[in-house]
Amino acid sequence: MCGRYAATANPDELIVEFDIDFVDDEMAEVCLPRYNIAPTDTVAGVVERAGDDAVSRKLVPLRWGLVPSWSKAPTATMINARVETLVTKPAFRKAAAARRCLLPAAGYYEWLSVPGADAKPFKQPWFLHPGAGTLAMAGLYEFWKGPDGWVASATIITTQSTDAMGWVHDRMPMTVPADSWDDWLDPALTDAAAAVSLLTTPTLDSRKVSRAVSTVGNEGPELISPLPE
Template sequence: MCGRYANSASTANLYGLFGVDEVVDDDLEPSWNIAPTDPVRAVLQRPPREAADDAAAVRQLRTLRWGLVPSWSKDAKGGARMINARRETVVEKPAFRKAAAARRCLLPADGYYEWRTTDEGKVPYFLHAPDDAMLAFAGLYELWRDPEKADDDPARWLWTCTVITQQATDTLGEIHDRCPVLVPSELRDAWLDCTAGDAAVASELLAAMPVPQLEPRIVSTAVNSVRNDGPELVAPAAAPAAEPVQLEMRF
């Protein structure tokens, strides 16, 4: 599962890192404690704003709400339950199948949090790239039309997203049994290209994703509260007496 993550990158940084052509929506403040239903930055490909629907897609940086709301939902209340989509069933589940075919995205992240259960309580870890490079979660996005808003209301469309997760192959089994699917730089173009409109393409791409290698570090329990935010949340914290300070982990 991925239920909390960090993204401190500015729009300018994301623009360069992901080869963005068009920035949509206002800047978001950096956050080291992104939680379900929060606004998040996403990279996706769609026709430019104000262009015809059949115009060539460009790479956009947009702000979405974390927690996917399927287009056929009667309301938007269930989004918080769909922050993750399982890799094993993502092309089969009605809530995700169409998005897997036609609306794939990347969700930039510094890293994400998981909690390990110990005799002393739950210990938070921050999982990140060994060189602290920006990660790209494999994601899906969806558009939901709010029937209570007028046709000319710019807020009539709700844009939401989900993070695809997979079984973690952590040899120690120390932290959590699920982890986000990470899209390496060489597969990002293919992941964002939804011109085929075929969910089988998503399945093939997910199967081709290499096993990610991340480093975990114990961080402060301040991250437990969504009210807390700031770079101090990802800083190393003292380990409990029964916890190893160094933990080698491979997903």
């Protein structure tokens, strides 16, 4: 599972790295360095949408927690989508065939239950990250129309953790290699199974970090700083 993450790249950096054609007006605010992104937060997403003349790659705001188009209310909490059921689950299968995205991150957090000094266990957060560069997490996005307008939302695709990461959690985000971004984002690729075949599991480093990240309201670069051994 991925339930909290950090994203520190600014719009200019994302434009270069992901070859963006269009940047939504909100992105200057959305792309501030953020070290404690939580479900329902607005996050940066890379998508491709067909326009009048051609398909363009866009940097857009997406609410984290996918709301299916047929949902009666925008209260869905589907922050993750299991890759094993991506092409069959009603909430995800249409998006898997046409609305795939990338969610850039510096890394994500997982919590490991460990014994405390008084033998009472507590949850110790760990920051899992690629070491250098951006973690291009694979996602899906959807549009939901409500009384106040459209809501664009997204979910992170997860898979069973690799042996190297399974010690901290049994699920982990899937990523898309840079040489597969074009195909993954292409709305003309409607074969969801073929799209899923592009996904990979990242090789990640990990470090123990402050328990302050466990409180959603806490924010700042110190949250990803390693704790002294």
